[in-house]
Amino acid sequence: MPKETQIIPTFSLQEAQKALENHIKNLNTEGKPTDLYAPIEYIMSLGGKRMRPLLVLLGYSLYDSEWKNAVAPAIVTEVFHNFTLLHDDIMDNAPIRRGQPTAHEKWNENTALLSGDLMLIKTYQWFSEAIPSDKFALILQLFNKCAIGVCEGQQFDMEFESRNDVKIEEYLEMIKLKTAVLLGFSLELGAILGGAKPFEAAQLREIGILAGIGFQLHDDILDVYADPKTFGKRVGGDITENKKTYLMLIALQKEKETQQNELQNWINKTEFDEKEKVKAVTELYNNLNIRALAEEKMNQYFEKSYQNLDNLSVKHETQKQFLKQFLMKIQERQK
Amino acid sequence: MPKETQIIPTFSLQEAQKALENHIKNLNTEGKPTDLYAPIEYIMSLGGKRMRPLLVLLGYSLYDSEWKNAVAPAIVTEVFHNFTLLHDDIMDNAPIRRGQPTAHEKWNENTALLSGDLMLIKTYQWFSEAIPSDKFALILQLFNKCAIGVCEGQQFDMEFESRNDVKIEEYLEMIKLKTAVLLGFSLELGAILGGAKPFEAAQLREIGILAGIGFQLHDDILDVYADPKTFGKRVGGDITENKKTYLMLIALQKEKETQQNELQNWINKTEFDEKEKVKAVTELYNNLNIRALAEEKMNQYFEKSYQNLDNLSVKHETQKQFLKQFLMKIQERQK
Numbered sequence: 001m002p003k004e005t006q007i008i009p010t011f012s013l014q015e016a017q018k019a020l021e022n023h024i025k026n027l028n029t030e031g032k033p034t035d036l037y038a039p040i041e042y043i044m045s046l047g048g049k050r051m052r053p054l055l056v057l058l059g060y061s062l063y064d065s066e067w068k069n070a071v072a073p074a075i076v077t078e079v080f081h082n083f084t085l086l087h088d089d090i091m092d093n094a095p096i097r098r099g100q101p102t103a104h105e106k107w108n109e110n111t112a113l114l115s116g117d118l119m120l121i122k123t124y125q126w127f128s129e130a131i132p133s134d135k136f137a138l139i140l141q142l143f144n145k146c147a148i149g150v151c152e153g154q155q156f157d158m159e160f161e162s163r164n165d166v167k168i169e170e171y172l173e174m175i176k177l178k179t180a181v182l183l184g185f186s187l188e189l190g191a192i193l194g195g196a197k198p199f200e201a202a203q204l205r206e207i208g209i210l211a212g213i214g215f216q217l218h219d220d221i222l223d224v225y226a227d228p229k230t231f232g233k234r235v236g237g238d239i240t241e242n243k244k245t246y247l248m249l250i251a252l253q254k255e256k257e258t259q260q261n262e263l264q265n266w267i268n269k270t271e272f273d274e275k276e277k278v279k280a281v282t283e284l285y286n287n288l289n290i291r292a293l294a295e296e297k298m299n300q301y302f303e304k305s306y307q308n309l310d311n312l313s314v315k316h317e318t319q320k321q322f323l324k325q326f327l328m329k330i331q332e333r334q335k
Numbered sequence: 336m337p338k339e340t341q342i343i344p345t346f347s348l349q350e351a352q353k354a355l356e357n358h359i360k361n362l363n364t365e366g367k368p369t370d371l372y373a374p375i376e377y378i379m380s381l382g383g384k385r386m387r388p389l390l391v392l393l394g395y396s397l398y399d400s401e402w403k404n405a406v407a408p409a410i411v412t413e414v415f416h417n418f419t420l421l422h423d424d425i426m427d428n429a430p431i432r433r434g435q436p437t438a439h440e441k442w443n444e445n446t447a448l449l450s451g452d453l454m455l456i457k458t459y460q461w462f463s464e465a466i467p468s469d470k471f472a473l474i475l476q477l478f479n480k481c482a483i484g485v486c487e488g489q490q491f492d493m494e495f496e497s498r499n500d501v502k503i504e505e506y507l508e509m510i511k512l513k514t515a516v517l518l519g520f521s522l523e524l525g526a527i528l529g530g531a532k533p534f535e536a537a538q539l540r541e542i543g544i545l546a547g548i549g550f551q552l553h554d555d556i557l558d559v560y561a562d563p564k565t566f567g568k569r570v571g572g573d574i575t576e577n578k579k580t581y582l583m584l585i586a587l588q589k590e591k592e593t594q595q596n597e598l599q600n601w602i603n604k605t606e607f608d609e610k611e612k613v614k615a616v617t618e619l620y621n622n623l624n625i626r627a628l629a630e631e632k633m634n635q636y637f638e639k640s641y642q643n644l645d646n647l648s649v650k651h652e653t654q655k656q657f658l659k660q661f662l663m664k665i666q667e668r669q670k
Contacts, residue, residue, distance in 0.1 A: 031483075036490040087452060091445040110426040110493055113448065117422060118486045120455055125479040133472060137463070144460040148366075151453045155371040158445055 009322035010065045016057050019068060020050050023075050039103040039115035040122070043082045046098040051330070052077040052186040058323045059190025059204055062314040070193050072130040076123055077186045080143075083119035084150055086112055091158065096233075135192055142192075142205075146185040153178025164267075166244045168253070172213065180212025200312070207308045211327045214301035218331065220245040221294050224282055236278030242267050246297065247290050254288050302331045344657035345400045351392050354403060355385050358410050374438040374450035375457070378417045381433040386665070387412040387521040393658045394525025394539055397649040405528050407465040411458055412521045418454035419485055421447055426493065431568075470527055477527075477540075481520040488513025499602075501579045503588070507548065515547025535647070542643045546662045549636035553666065555580040556629050559617055571613030577602050581632065582625050586616075589623050637666045 029041040056074035061067045088094075089102040090112055096102065104112035124140075131139055156174040160166045187208035191201040222231065223238045224247060238245050248263070255263050263284055266277055285291060306324055314320050359379050366372040388409035395405035423429075424437040425447055431437065439447035459475075466474055491509040495501045522543035526536040557566065558573040559582060573580050583598070590598050598619055601612055620626060641659055649655055 031487070033487065033490045033494055035494070036487060087448060091448060111490070113422060113426060114486055114490055114493075116452075117455065118483065120452065121479060121482045121486065124459055124475070125483070128472070128475055128479070136472070137468060140459070140463055144456060144463070147456045148453065148460070151449055151456065152366070152368065152371060155368045155446070155449055158449075159368055159370070 007318050007321045007325075009319060010061050010316070011057075011067055013054065013326070016054060016067070017050060019071050020053050020057075020075060020078075023071050024078070027075065027079075035107055035111050036115055036118060039086065039107060039112060040079075040082075040119055042106065043086055043097070043103055044079070046100055048098060050078060052081050052182060054326065055183060055186035055208060056190035056193075058319070058326055059187040059196075059201075059208075060194035061190075061319045062204075062316055062323065063191060063194030063196050065316065070190055073127065073189065073193060074186075076126045076130060077182065077189065079119055079126060080123045080147065081182060083116050083123060084154070086116040086119065088154060090116075091154070131193070138198065139189060139192060142185060142188060146181045149177040149181040153181075160244045161242070163244070166249060168246070168249050171244060171246060171249055175216040176209060176213055179216045180209040183212035183215065184208035195315075200314070203308065203312055207305050207312070210301050210305035210308065211330065214298045214305065215330050217246055217294060217298035217301065218333070220247055221291060221298065224285065225291055236274075236282065239278050239281045240274050247285060247294050250293055251285055251288055251290050254290075298331070302327065342653050342656045342660075344654060345396050345651070346392075346402055348389065348661070351389060351402070352385060354406050355388050355392075355410065355413075358406050359413070362410065362414075370442055370446050371450055371453060374421065374442060374447060375414075375417075375454055377441065378421055378432070378438055379414070381435055383413075383433060385413060387416050387517060389661065390518060390521035390543060391525035391528075393654070393661055394522040394531075394536075394543075395529035396525075396654045397539075397651055397658065398526060398529030398531050400651065405525055408462065408524065408528060409521075411461045411465060412517065412524065414454055414461060415458045415482065416517060418451050418458060419489070421451040421454065423489060425451075426489070466528070473533065474524060474527060477520060477523060481516045484512040484516040488516075495579045496577070498579070501584060503581070503584050506579060506581060506584055510551040511544060511548055514551045515544040518547035518550065519543035530650075535649070538643065538647055542640050542647070545636050545640035545643065546665065549633045549640065550665050552581055552629060552633035552636065553668070555582055556626060556633065559620065560626055571609075571617065574613050574616045575609050582620060582629050585628055586620055586623055586625050589625075633666070637662065 024044050027041075027044065029037055029044070031037040053071075053074035056077055057067050057070050060070035060074075085097060086103055089097055090104050090109055094102050095105055102112070103115065107115075127139070127143065128136065153174055153176070156170070157178055160171070160174065184205040185208070188201045188205035191204045192198070196204070220238065223245065224236060226235055228235045234240075237243075238248070242248075251263050255261060263281060266272070266281055269277070305327060309320060309324055309327075312320070362376075362379065364372055364376040364379070388406075391409035391412055392402050392405050395409075396402045420432060421438055424432055425439050425444055429437050430440050437447070438450065442450075462474070462478065463471065488509055488511070491505070492513055495506070495509065519540040520543070523536045523540035526539045527533070531539070555573065558580065559571060561570055563570045569575075572578075573583070577583075586598050590596060598616060601607070601616055604612070640662060644655060644659055644662075647655070
């Protein structure tokens with residue numbers, strides 16, 4: 001793997017991010033009633049890594065160097081992602097998003113629900129305006145499949161909360177749907193817009209899905225092991241809420257194998273001191289070597305993603321390394 | 336206006352309804368997780384007049400006699416309409432829909448919200464499958480505009496509940512957006528699919544919008560003056576909830592002109608006997624001749640709709656009379 005200094009990509013990430021933020025600022029999100037439209041601008045302006053539109057630009061640049069042509073459709077993936085956040089936050093009763101009040105807190109649940117509906121409609125409207133007509137039918141078909149998957153993943157995630165028999169394969173399928181398919185679609189969208197053939201674009205989708213599953217596993221690990229000073233939210237939140245993360249599921253499996261039930265007891269407790277529970281479960285994870293096992297799984301997904309990428313022939317090979325570096329940053333990030 | 340026996344339409348309404356119900360039964364609404372998909376089948380099977388898909392078929396038959404070709408796209412307007420019902424029922428906290436528990440009562444709010452999102456995505460997916468590719472871009476553009484209008488109308492409606500200065504023109508604009516644009520789009524969609532030129536289809540949209548405003552005004556009147564035995568829901572519900580209907584707004588205007596405030600006093604009361612309030616406000620409406628004024632307004636919209644329809648030249652003139660009869664049934668219906 002060449003170092004970053006050794007390759008000269010078509011554009012820098014900073015340059016791309018600047019173009020994306022600029023486009024977001026100029027999105028036409030005005031309309032009446034004001035309270036229906038204001039949450040769209042609000043949630044879009046809260047920031048974030050803009051990972052999905054960056055993947056569109058990176059996928060595009062594998063086949064065409066005029067990456068700025070893909071900025072408008074790229075942003076639409078971010079609009080769709082933010083629609084899911086708006087509705088997920090209602091469903092999760094979440095008060096805070098990126099350090100700011102969630103839309104349903106700032107306005108109210110009904111307004112946030114309806115603004116979300118509008119954002120989903122805008123997703124289709126803006127895609128139809130930003131995508132060349134000869135590519136629109138294919139992309140719409142792929143996007144619909146992706147969007148349906150995201151809904152299925154969110155429903156599985158909610159159902160898992162009250163289930164005690166979630167299998168690890170079920171969990172991996174859930175995070176694939178809820179998180180990874182949109183990352184996969186983003187790469188695929190970029191590739192198609194750049195001129196990739198459908199089968200090449202489909203390979204990029206798989207590369208994005210593999211990295212996306214790794215990304216979500218990393219999130220699970222960080223929720224327990226991140227530095228509380230820089231994490232931005234409470235470390236151990238998943239533990240407190242008995243979230244069936246990969247870490248919890250393999251720990252439960254190990255307990256079952258050794259006929260122990262310390263973790264299960266913590267899960268069953270309805271009254272507990274949060275800090276005490278997080279500390280005890282983290283220690284239990286440490287004793288069972290859970291972090292290393294989760295990292296191993298995560299790295300497997302990323303490695304498989306890189307392997308598929310390495311095996312793919314693209315028009316601009318330098319950009320392939322640039323994409324790989326981007327995925328490695330996701331793999332190595334410390335929140 | 337010829338009587339129904341004098342014209343021989345391409346198809347009977349019964350025949351059309353049967354084809355629609357049959358298509359709804361065969362919609363592929365299966366998938367996993369089951370609870371995400373089940374509410375779609377549930378709400379679609381609750382029945383209703385299927386007014387929107389019937390308008391698609393009627394619009395289509397003005398230009399082409401093979402009306403069965405339009406059944407599949409017609410159903411999608413009903414899917415979209417039912418998506419709005421699913422989300423509206425959450426927002427209105429409604430326990431009952433067509434005599435059955437609403438989806439959020441039968442499952443839960445989160446599931447109903449997410450199933451609604453899925454139905455909106457399915458709307459786009461099924462449109463893209465049912466509409467010929469050469470007409471898809473135009474129809475998508477028209478549909479997006481319609482769907483955005485429906486969201487705007489719903490938000491206006493919610494905001495009017497807590498406003499005491501709603502103007503009659505604002506109210507008419509709200510019901511145009513919330514109810515009428517989808518009826519207009521349905522006629523337009525049918526016309527385009529049947530082979531109408533875009534400007535002819537746009538005239539049919541206007542005809543549908545005018546009838547749609549009339550339809551909503553009729554709903555307002557029925558809420559006060561329907562026969563309680565056949566109405567299916569509580570008569571006077573709008574009065575109890577201080578809904579700013581056309582009747583209430585003109586009554587308030589008349590009170591203002593004569594410097595009375597009986598109605599305003601009823602609106603301001605936080606504690607009251609529901610029956611007493613409905614009786615008092617209805618009497619007040621009677622004294623002010625509100626029903627006749629509302630019917631006059633409603634009839635104006637329908638008349639204007641018929642006038643535009645009469646002036647429109649279409650390929651199958653007989654079907655024009657058939658459409659007019661259908662709109663007249665909406666005008667004259669007794670719930």
